[in-house]
Amino acid sequence: MPVAGANPKTTAPRDGRLGQLRQQVYEQLRSAIEQGRLPAGTRLPPSREHAASLGVSRNTVLWAVQRLQAEGYVEARVGDGTYVSQAAGAPPPQGLVAPPRGLSRRGQLIAETAARWRPPHVAARAFRIGAPEVDTFPFALWDRLARQARPGQRSARAQYLDPAGDPELRQAVALWLWASRGIRCDAAQVVVCSGSQQGIDLIARLLLDVGDEVLVEDPGYPGIRASLLGHGVLARPVALDAQGLRIDEGAAQWPGARMAVVTPTHQFPTGVCMGLARRQALLQWARTHDAWVVEDDYDGEFQYGGAAQRVPALCSLPGSERVLYVGTFSKTLHPGLRLGFVVVPPALVEAFAMARAITDRHAPGDTQAVLARFIAEGHLLRHLRQMRELYQARQRVLVDALADTSGGALQLAPSDRGMHLLYEAAPGSDDETLSRKALTAGVMLAPLSRYAMQSTRRGWLLGYAGYSEAEIVAAARVVGGLARMR
Secondary structure (H helix, E strand, O other): OOOOOOOHHHHOOOOOOHHHHHHHHHHHHHHHHHOOOOOOOOEOOOHHHHHHHHOOOHHHHHHHHHHHHHOOOEEEEOOOEEEEOOOOOOOOOOOOOOOOOOOOHHHHHHHHHHHOOOOOOOOOOOOOOOOOOOOOOOHHHHHHHHHOOOHHHHHHHOOOOOOOOOHHHHHHHHHHHHHHHOOOOOHHHEEEEOHHHHHHHHHHHHHOOOOOEEEEEEOOOHHHHHHHHHOOOEEEEEEEEOOEEOHHHHHHHOOOOOEEEEOOOOOOOOOOOOOHHHHHHHHHHHHHHOOEEEEEOOOOOOEOOOHHHOOOOHHHOOOOOOEEEEEEHHHHOOHHHOOEEEEOOHHHHHHHHHHHHHHHOOOOHHHHHHHHHHHHOOHHHHHHHHHHHHHHHHHHHHHHHHHHHOOOOOOOOOOOEOOEEEEEEOOOOOOHHHHHHHHHOOOOOEEHHHHOOOOOOEEEEEEOOOOOHHHHHHHHHHHHHHHHHO
């Protein structure tokens, strides 16, 4: 059954470049899915048959189908072919419009990420995930540190600066990583960036080519997938178990993958911690396949056991030379700082610094300098101690309040790490309806399905870090009442 639409071979530009032909086949398939000519559940024709009907090579069709699979439009069923996914025909998010005409192909890829990831830009309220406590942040201390700078220092920071970051901040970060996460690195390996999202973007631009395959966690963080897809990279979903990403399955299914992006300390969004054996297997995969591992340690500082019980970073293990470590101060301090960093191998530092310079030259000098002092003088350590205690207390309030208000229907399992909890429902169940009802009542309750690609895992994510006990209890009453009515 050929897919409805023009024959790409007859409509391709006369130069017949392979990339343009692949793009046309991809766009025709995607259009047929979005317009309903290929409804959800439709089995795509075999690639050889499809290629013959279109007059193109089989590899051209395979490339287009693989990209659609990475974007969630189709799903492969082992031994049964490829089908249009059930979610492919769902309406786009409210307010979403088609990319404007005139964009380049890469521009279209970037614009289309809005269909997969809509970063929040409204005030956080319970139970939105990823929001740290900001009301008690020591702003007065921060301002005092800023005022202590001498006029000559202020003038120097007002000039164009090193795109890799302020030297004192890079040194402070390197020392902090050794003390808190067990990572031995030189200050010269630290590249300062505008949060973890820019760090992922730099990695994708510098280490991947269009059409490359990257193993990503499923379910996982959509901002990572959006960045990869915006660069024309194929995000390959890999299932999780109690030890994290199944690298054995990922390697078998996608043998050509050039990178894996993981959240090993506290997997987002399920919360599992990758065990030592799985970490070693992941590092061995990277060495064997000459691939990269990206460690996104987005909330690794929030482990609530004693120091001896805290899990060190993947990057701290022997044999981690192929690991790039991405850190952020958006969770440890607050997202308004717009500061994060990437720890890269020495040979890559100059390339990363130049990519940063091309993007936005460098981070603000004053902010970097104040943060360097904030870390070096021990204020970060004290702040994190306070936040760990506060977040633990808020987590207990959430667990108790939700169990009480739902009549025992929603029993959350406590966690010794992180800033949110997951309540997991039956695989394949509807988790969107409750989330929509909660939002109507003023509560942000993210469904787990929003973070899945092929995974059928379902449930709800409840952030607690950034909300007072009163806010948590009030939101729990809403969610608990809705759960009783299900």
